[in-house]
Amino acid sequence: MSEKIACPKCGSEATAVSKRNPIRNAVQSTIVCRNCGFTSVREHPPDVTLSEWLAKK
């Protein structure tokens, strides 16, 4: 699944593609921003969305 999030670097709209990792019981999200070229892979617990997870930091 994919979701739109605010780019952690430039704040414009970035796309995050999430994939469940059943072995680690986590969700791995690949963030790609077309505006500034930022890419990052984040892992977060399955009970929060990526944007919630990023907002916690």
Ligand SMILES: [Zn+2]
């Ligand atoms: Zn960006």
